[in-house]
Amino acid sequence: MSLFASNDATLPIIEPIGSSLDQMALQIDDPRRVLAIVRDLAMQAEPATLYPVDGQPHLSGRLVQVTEPGRRIVVHLEGPALPAAGPALLVAAPGNLRLQFTTVFDWQQRAGGRVEGTAELPASLVQLQRRRFARQETPLGPTLRAVFQAKGKRRVLSVDDLSLGGVGLRGPLRDHRDLVAGLRLERVRLELGTVLLMDLRLDICSRRPYKSFLAGEQLHFGCEFVDLGDSAQATLQKILERLGSGGGAFQDTAL
Structure with a gap:
């Protein structure tokens, strides 16, 4: 006998997560x-x-x-x-x-x-x-980082990518192995060159380990903004527009 014998036609068919993704990281x-x-x-x-x-x-x-x-x-x-x-x-x-x-x-x-x-x-x-917002990779030159306190330690992580919905952060595994998916980060300061976004809240939605040839074992954290204010959204939108057009978004104080 077939394990599953019939369908409820009113319900959607939900496809499994693709096997090409690293499911251990998820x-x-x-x-x-x-x-x-x-x-x-x-x-x-x-x-x-x-x-x-x-x-x-x-x-x-x-x-x-x-x-x-x-x-x-x-x-x-x-x-x-x-x-x-x-x-x-x-x-x-x-x-x-x-x-x-x-x-x-x-x-x-x-x-x-x-x-x-x-x-x-x-x-x-x-x-x-699943992403609701387009993501922009950040340039390699300027210093782009997130600074915050979590689990009794001061954290400094590099910004890998940015969107209106969230930010990708990375740092050494040895320093941040205790940060896990589901953790909420409070009072985060995003330093995007000369642009500062203060007192942000982020939820860590994913955690992926990887090895860098130059930096060794790293962790990438996919983070979602929580209750992002109108002013911060407007600043992010301008930064993303400049990133998308290849402009120098992070050295311009006139955002």
Whole structure:
């Protein structure tokens, strides 16, 4: 019997995160964060597409419940056919995120033709932040950095890229290994050459390790602005326009 037998045609088909991306860098394995993320999906009855690991056709449904302390999830499908138990990849796309995890489902027929699947809460999941704003790479010459305090330490990270939605930061692994995805950074100062943006708040959305030939082991942090003020947005817009046109955005104090 096919693992997944029918589709709810009213729900979207959500494609898995591409295998070309480094999924280890996008993986979340903190049990508390995994529970919080999946619980948020269930509270919204978020649409989900399930892909059997044996390659059978996908099935659409909704993630509707997380049970505690049993740490199990509940998925509802529409359709009369009862799927066979087995492992599947569940993919959801709330807001500007895409996330996925694999777990083993057991299925039961419920009243009204609904099929209910239960499975263990996954130990980890993969989460991808989809960009809402165009990103501009920053030039190599000027000193572009973010300065802030986090976990009792003064941090100085270089700016790799910039958008109206957020900023990419990088720094040595040895100095910043304790900064993780999900952490909120307060009172951040962005130093963009002669342009300063003060008292910003950033959420770390992704953390990716890599090795630089010159600088050694590094971490790249994808960060999202939180409640960015109108003045800061206007300044960023001018900087991005100049970056896009190849102008010298960071040495001009007349922004």
